[in-house]
Amino acid sequence: xxxxxxxxxxxxxxxxxxxxxxxxxxxxxxxxxxxxxxxxxxxxxxxxxxxxxxxxxxxxxxxxxxxxxxxxxxxxxxxxxxxxxxxxxxxxxxxxxxxxxxxxxxxxxxxxxxxxxxxxxxxxxxxxxxxxxxxxxxxxxxxxxxxxxxxxxxxxxxxxxxxxxxxxxxxxxxxxxxxxxxxxxxxxxxxxxxxxxxxxxxxxxxxxxxxxxxxxxxxxxxxxxxxxxxxxxxxxxxxxxxxxxxxxxxxxxxxxxxxxxxxxxxxxxxxxxxxxxxxxxxxxxxxxxxxxxxxxxxxxxxxxxxxxxxxxxxxxxxxxxxxxxxxxxxxxxxxxxxxxxxxxxxxxxxxxxxxxxxxxxxxxxxxxxxxxxxxxxxxxxxxxxxxxxxxxxxxxxxxxxxxxxxxxxxxxxxxxxxxxxxxxxxxxxxxxxxxxxxxxxxxxxxxxxxxxxxxxxxxxxxxxxxxxxxxxxxxxxxxxxxxxxxxxxxxxxxxxxxxxxxxxxxxxxxxxxxxxxxxxxxxxxxxxxxxxxxxxxxxxxxxxxxxxxxxxxxxxxxxxxxxxxxxxxxxxxxxxxxxxxxxxxxxxxxxxxxxxxxxxxxxxxxxxxxxxxxxxxxxxxxxxxxxxxxxxxxxxxxxxxxxxxxxxxxxxxxxxxxxxxxxxxxxxxxxxxxxxxxxxxxxxxxxxxxxxxxxxxxxxxxxxxxxxxxxxxxxxxxxxxxxxxxxxxxxxxxxxxxxxxxxxxxxxxxxxxxxxxxxxxxxxxxxxxxxxxxxxxxxxxxxxx
Numbered sequence: 001x002x003x004x005x006x007x008x009x010x011x012x013x014x015x016x017x018x019x020x021x022x023x024x025x026x027x028x029x030x031x032x033x034x035x036x037x038x039x040x041x042x043x044x045x046x047x048x049x050x051x052x053x054x055x056x057x058x059x060x061x062x063x064x065x066x067x068x069x070x071x072x073x074x075x076x077x078x079x080x081x082x083x084x085x086x087x088x089x090x091x092x093x094x095x096x097x098x099x100x101x102x103x104x105x106x107x108x109x110x111x112x113x114x115x116x117x118x119x120x121x122x123x124x125x126x127x128x129x130x131x132x133x134x135x136x137x138x139x140x141x142x143x144x145x146x147x148x149x150x151x152x153x154x155x156x157x158x159x160x161x162x163x164x165x166x167x168x169x170x171x172x173x174x175x176x177x178x179x180x181x182x183x184x185x186x187x188x189x190x191x192x193x194x195x196x197x198x199x200x201x202x203x204x205x206x207x208x209x210x211x212x213x214x215x216x217x218x219x220x221x222x223x224x225x226x227x228x229x230x231x232x233x234x235x236x237x238x239x240x241x242x243x244x245x246x247x248x249x250x251x252x253x254x255x256x257x258x259x260x261x262x263x264x265x266x267x268x269x270x271x272x273x274x275x276x277x278x279x280x281x282x283x284x285x286x287x288x289x290x291x292x293x294x295x296x297x298x299x300x301x302x303x304x305x306x307x308x309x310x311x312x313x314x315x316x317x318x319x320x321x322x323x324x325x326x327x328x329x330x331x332x333x334x335x336x337x338x339x340x341x342x343x344x345x346x347x348x349x350x351x352x353x354x355x356x357x358x359x360x361x362x363x364x365x366x367x368x369x370x371x372x373x374x375x376x377x378x379x380x381x382x383x384x385x386x387x388x389x390x391x392x393x394x395x396x397x398x399x400x401x402x403x404x405x406x407x408x409x410x411x412x413x414x415x416x417x418x419x420x421x422x423x424x425x426x427x428x429x430x431x432x433x434x435x436x437x438x439x440x441x442x443x444x445x446x447x448x449x450x451x452x453x454x455x456x457x458x459x460x461x462x463x464x465x466x467x468x469x470x471x472x473x474x475x476x477x478x479x480x481x482x483x484x485x486x487x488x489x490x491x492x493x494x495x496x497x498x499x500x501x502x503x504x505x506x507x508x509x510x511x512x513x514x515x516x517x518x519x520x521x522x523x524x525x526x527x528x529x530x531x532x533x534x535x536x537x538x539x540x541x542x543x544x545x546x547x548x549x550x551x552x553x554x555x556x557x558x559x560x561x562x563x564x565x566x567x568x569x570x571x572x573x574x575x576x577x578x579x580x581x582x583x584x585x586x587x588x589x590x591x592x593x594x595x596x597x598x599x600x601x602x603x604x605x606x607x608x609x610x611x612x613x614x615x616x617x618x619x620x621x622x623x624x625x626x627x628x629x630x631x632x633x634x635x636x637x638x639x640x641x642x643x644x645x646x647x648x649x650x651x652x653x654x655x656x657x658x659x660x661x662x663x664x665x666x667x668x669x670x671x672x673x674x675x676x677x678x679x680x681x682x683x684x685x686x687x688x689x690x691x692x693x694x695x696x697x698x699x700x701x702x703x704x705x706x707x708x709x710x711x712x713x714x715x716x717x718x719x720x721x722x723x724x725x726x727x728x729x730x731x732x733x734x735x736x737x738x739x740x741x742x743x744x745x746x747x748x749x750x751x752x753x754x755x756x757x758x759x760x761x762x763x764x765x766x767x768x769x770x771x772x773x774x775x776x777x778x779x780x781x782x783x784x785x
Contacts, residue, residue, distance in 0.1 A: 578605025
């Protein structure tokens, strides 16, 4: 134990005087002890040093009990020596439910609640902060609307390319679409490309640099981008500027592994671009002072995905796949977001939708389709209006009325479990708003006559667009599913996507103009678009459908929003057809079923447990893969092959010719050739009949897989190539397969029925997805966390 009165100058006191000449906390502690050795009282020491008497007493006692060791820095038990601010931000944004609260994060990371709250304020993330996030890179990223635009990695450095729009207000928060699996995969892929060791001399297991003074992973003299002398990086930044001209770009150096004493490091230092300098229009930045590259990457992905639904899992899975290809340099750039950026800008009057449904002064956001993004404020003033539904119970009542057609209030109460008083109140409100109408009274055996209610078909309308490789279809339907008008336009699958979208817009406007006199101003709900899969629903991007070779990552949703200032929903065509079957089929489709859509390709839509089953990525129902596996048609690498039977207009004429059907003037694989074979089969031609049965049998094998997997007892057939001439062959053959071959065939009989929809099944279904999203009662929404 040290004694304040007996200390030799050559021992601990010499160390204390050395500490006192330095700076920081150790200097204050050393001066406290040295003054105490001189005999000064605690009050005098506190006055001289400008500290509290409690502080003086603490360090006197530490000196007396432990000597020099008692004065040295000792981390608090359970608290990290350094705080990675970006990790706090990432957890706050990506945490599911209420686990993103500051206290929950503090417990998980071993920090104080005050520290976590301070970090959230510094980054401007949190429930009560409205000005939007602020990324404290060096220098800070300007603006609150932040996107992840690209990643560059070579054998020495890694650069994250961020995009900002300083003059745009922050986007409203959306449901989290990224999961920990995606972020872990991203970090793992970056780790695999990291040159051995830490940029600052080794990393901890959690990925933070071993040197706490260089937590950002950069060398003390700043990021060594050297872009002005590095043609590879300079070329990447130039390409990024050309690819993303509508957004300000910022290059944030994640790491630079050049050793400080190497010749290359000296060269890089000489060529380094100071933080904040512009490199070909791209501003250079260093990481925040208290953030590792790994946590910063997680935080930026979280800021992007929670602000922009188009920054979906698919975008980051594409990045992980690009990083995982191996080798450097990696030059990943996301697809252009120009359409997404324009969607938040007011649409000029010349681009506004036709006046089929001009807006009114009353906002009705609660009735907006749940899967459609609400338009920005400037658009809402010139767009269309939606019906204000209000509560979940109102949707329950509407669903009960829709399924029954005509029903009394007492029957609604019995079927829904609501009280008679609640049903009467809700029905009166819906009648006042024109959604329900009363029918003629029914005489009762006792009591007063009953007055049934039904949906008012003209209370709401929607436009449905179906994009097919051969034909575009647009329909306007009312709430009962009645078609108000139909427009079609032939197209070619090889056309330029820009021209293709222009034709879709023109056809939609034509349909709205034709329906203008039949659609009330306040009753137009929005536009549903059915497209061949796969499709990224979150971003509205069509991802290269097999029969639309010219389409590759087309942001269709945002391109359409440029022209139609109203809610727009994009749905896979087979799922849209299933939604339409459920909505228009009413009580005939009030159970689980699978819809087989026979178009230019065969797809399936599943209606299970009272709702469409979309799957994790909203691409459930890839029927061709199921058929290929059922038929045992796989390539040498095990990949399921493209099954020709799942393209009826192409396979039916080909198979008929193989069976001896005479050639005609119709082009091979065309709709005309298919219909010719269908007419011949209906007339009894053996070759045409054999061809149709062969195709129907292959489709039936895929349907058998659905029946066995899902244990369903209803298959619905529809689509443009389920024609009157061919329907009987498909129904008979598929009915035979799904009832003769299932494992549980002794326990159920599977019904195979024609669709209640017309040949425009997908377009009608697309329009009905607006009704389905607006009126179908739901207690929860699906979100990835």
